[in-house]
Amino acid sequence: MTIDSIINGIVLDHIKVGKSMEIYRVLELSKLACSVAIIKNVSSKKEGQKDIIKIDSLIDINLDVLGYIDPGITVNIVKDGKIVEKRKLSLPDMVTGVIKCKNPRCITSVEQELPQVFRLTDREKGVYRCVYCEAKAKTEA
């Protein structure tokens, strides 16, 4: 399978297998007018298999959201056909508007206009808690 190289854009590499569609959805890539390639189950020496997303435009990407979904992703910035920057991700300290609090006793359950904010409370175990009620994030994005 051949997918054209991009000239100016972003390549999200080393995505955990199966996570690419979730990233496509959360980053709202469907709203872009440029070409976007989702490549699933690519052979990888390091991971065995991985997903890749290629975006044919230099858009602003919310790295916090990306880091929350999969901190193993490498973000490659491509300019004039060359990788000019490689960004490694890590779990962000806070994520806003990605996780929804499932605690029925949380204030966000009755005041839906409040931003859904989660704070990283245990980096080792990747535990996020709602800033309002401190309930553990139960599901991913």
Place this chain on the structure above:
Amino acid sequence: MKDLISITDLSIEELQELIDTAEDIIENPDKYSDKCKRKKLATLFFEPSTRTRLSFEAAMLELGGNVIGFSEASSSSASKGESVADTALTISCYADIIAMRHPKEGAPLVAAMAASIPVINAGDGGHNHPTQTLTDLLTIYREKGRLNNLKIGFCGDLKFGRTVHSLISAMSRYEGNSFVLISPEELKIPGYIKKDVLVKNDIPYKETDNWDDMPELDILYMTRVQRERFFNEADYLRLRDVFILTMDKLSCAKEDLCIMHPLPRVNEIERAVDGDKRACYFKQVLYGKYIRMALILKLLGIE
């Protein structure tokens, strides 16, 4: 520090500062009788809690301040659909400090983020109730003269009792404390408190379903088994009567044991214990007023 939302907002030093101020208030009440002149406390109680509300109001009145507010959601704009943030913004125009009780967890934080004046969390659902923990800490300090090297027994509902969880977390910050957790199997302390507080900080603790450790305890913190936590009335009635503190059980306890209870009590401490010098739970109520006075002063920046 602008607000008090969780007891963990306070460092050990800040806790000690509050305790020291409360002690000074107890020793020299006249010195403080005008400290909050022309200041207003708004007690925004979206669910009824007479004890806590009156404690805050008494505290402000003893500081020479005034009190406005409501005692249930139906008499506030919340019944018209107003958001917590809008209520907090509005009250910021009328008062100098807010004490908020709300059934939803995190509501006082939302208020604090919106308000331009200090917000004290006076209880948010089953989540935080930092002024109860402050009350408990002042009581322990006043009765034992220290917050470290104590053996503390907790008895009753250790599963749902947020005062127990907060006090264990708070006392775990001081050296040499250990805990005896006395409860029926169904009301044992939640796993996350054991894991995140006791095990993580290497705090000695013992879980038991009997009174055998009574002779070693410096503090016995009794709690009420709460009817509203049970779907089944029979379970409630059965568990309510498992641990009742009687004079007989106290016969082997230390002479200087300090018996505490966040109140209200149902039947978990028999009335005969009230007359024993080791019963501190009504003194605890009084200490609650003094520590709230200290807190109001601190948050208003009044020396």
